[in-house]
Structures are given as C-alpha cells and as structure tokens.
Amino acid sequence: MTAVDQLAARLDAAATGRVAVGQFGADAGLDVPTAYRVQEAVVAHRLARGERLVGLKLGLTSRAKMAQMGVDEVIWGRLTDAMRVPDGGTLRLADHLHPKAEPEVAFLVEGGAVAAVAPAIEVIDSRYVDFRFTLPEVVADNTSASRFVLGAWQPVPTGIDNLGVLLEVDGRAVQIGSTAAILGDPRRALPEAVRLAGVGGVELVDGSVLLAGAATAAVALRPGTHVRVTVEKLGTASLRVAS
Numbered sequence: 001m002t003a004v005d006q007l008a009a010r011l012d013a014a015a016t017g018r019v020a021v022g023q024f025g026a027d028a029g030l031d032v033p034t035a036y037r038v039q040e041a042v043v044a045h046r047l048a049r050g051e052r053l054v055g056l057k058l059g060l061t062s063r064a065k066m067a068q069m070g071v072d073e074v075i076w077g078r079l080t081d082a083m084r085v086p087d088g089g090t091l092r093l094a095d096h097l098h099p100k101a102e103p104e105v106a107f108l109v110e111g112g113a114v115a116a117v118a119p120a121i122e123v124i125d126s127r128y129v130d131f132r133f134t135l136p137e138v139v140a141d142n143t144s145a146s147r148f149v150l151g152a153w154q155p156v157p158t159g160i161d162n163l164g165v166l167l168e169v170d171g172r173a174v175q176i177g178s179t180a181a182i183l184g185d186p187r188r189a190l191p192e193a194v195r196l197a198g199v200g201g202v203e204l205v206d207g208s209v210l211l212a213g214a215a216t217a218a219v220a221l222r223p224g225t226h227v228r229v230t231v232e233k234l235g236t237a238s239l240r241v242a243s
C-alpha cells in the first residue's frame with residue numbers, strides 16, 4: 001500500500017467506524033497536490049461501495065469560514081449520491097462524528113454553464129479529532145464533506161450577488177449573512193471550480209451539482225432539532241436531526 005492509500009484508508013475507516021483520527025502531522029509530508037490524491041483515494045472507497053459521483057463542492061470561499069477553520073485558501077471536494085438528504089429529510093447523528101450545518105447556494109451545471117440554482121444546506125463532519133486540521137489535511141478528508149440538502153432548483157434570478165442568507169435552528173436565527181460572502185459573488189463558483197478541479201483532471205459533467213461554499217460560519221447539530229436555510233429570492237432547504 002502506498003502512503004496515499006494508507007492515509008485514505010485511515011480517513012475512510014474514521015468515517016465508516018465513526019472514530020475521529022488525529023492529525024497526520026508534519027511526518028506524513030502531505031502537500032496539497034498529494035492531499036488531492038488522498039482525497040481521490042478516499043472517495044474511491046465510497047465508489048467501491050456503490051456510490052456515484054454527483055458533483056463537486058467548494059470550501060472556505062468565505063472569510064467567516066476561513067476564520068472559523070484557520071485555513072485561508074479555497075478548496076474543493078467531491079459529492080456522491082449517498083451524501084444527499086432529501087429536502088425536509090432526516091439526518092441521524094449516529095451516522096456522524098461531530099456534524100455541523102452551513103448555509104450554501106447550489107448550482108446545477110449543464111453544458112459547462114449554470115442551468116439552475118437552489119438554496120442548500122451542507123453538513124460537514126471532519127474526520128479529524130476536534131475538527132482541527134491543516135490545509136492539506138482537510139483536502140485529504142474530502143473537505144469535510146458529509147451530507148447536503150438541496151431546495152428547489154429554479155432559473156437563476158438576476159442579481160444573486162447580495163442575497164440575504166439565514167440559518168435557523170428550531171425557528172431561531174443562528175447565522176445571518178449574504179451570498180456576497182461567497183467569493184464576493186457566488187457566480188464565481190463555477191469558473192473557480194472548473195479551474196481548481198481541472199488541475200486535478202476532474203470535470204463538471206452535465207447534471208453535476210456544485211455547492212458554492214458556506215455564506216456564514218457552520219453550526220454544530222444537536223439531536224431533535226430542525227435546521228432551515230433561507231436564501232432571499234431562492235427559498236428554503238431544511239432537515240431534521242435525529243439521534
């Protein structure tokens with residue numbers, strides 16, 4: 001087994017066994033290009049279990065997230081069909097380590113362009129102890145991707161660069177922001193994803209989902225709660241959290 005495969009096997013075991021791993025540390029000699037190879041190998045474990053790639057996500061596209069995680073570079077990860085939770089569906093905490101929800105905007109990609117937009121929730125769940133990682137470590141961990149919820153797809157309205165974003169838990173506002181926090185304008189997400197993933201030889205094929213990145217900091221999920229994201233003009237996406 002190569003070092004890349006070994007790190008991937010550890011991260012996959014952490015996710016499936018729900019036991020967080022310690023940071024790999026400098027000894028692992030993990031640089032960002034190698035970390036993307038680990039990510040590919042981590043996701044290959046999922047594909048071997050029958051999951052299908054359905055799109056990509058960007059991460060750390062907002063200052064709020066960069067500050068929260070202590071990492072200041074835009075990163076990307078892979079989404080599979082098994083990560084999707086239907087709108088209004090239930091997420092079981094027992095399937096996760098320490099999940100957090102964040103409000104996002106999702107794009108549907110057709111013919112290399114954005115065909116539709118939806119409000120979204122991303123559930124991130126770092127496989128590292130205490131959600132602590134370096135840039136290469138979070139890249140290797142598929143950028144903490146765990147689940148996502150998409151609201152209704154709709155044509156892109158004009159002016160989505162400064163829409164109000166609200167994250168509510170049990171009807172209480174816990175994060176408020178604007179789509180302007182996402183790369184200054186969420187429409188930058190597609191060219192950015194094409195550029196970044198292109199370096200790794202990955203394309204956004206027709207029908208791909210692209211999560212543009214969180215507009216605010218993420219919030220830890222608690223059992224028995226209802227989480228709802230509202231994006232002005234786009235509507236809502238929600239999920240229930242069960243133990």
Ligand code: OOG
Nearest residue numbers: 059060065143144213214
């Ligand atoms: C990394 C993933 C960041 C976003 O939208 O900024 C991300 C993390 O915070 O664990 O998905």
Ligand code: MG
Nearest residue numbers: 059122213214
């Ligand atoms: Mg995210």
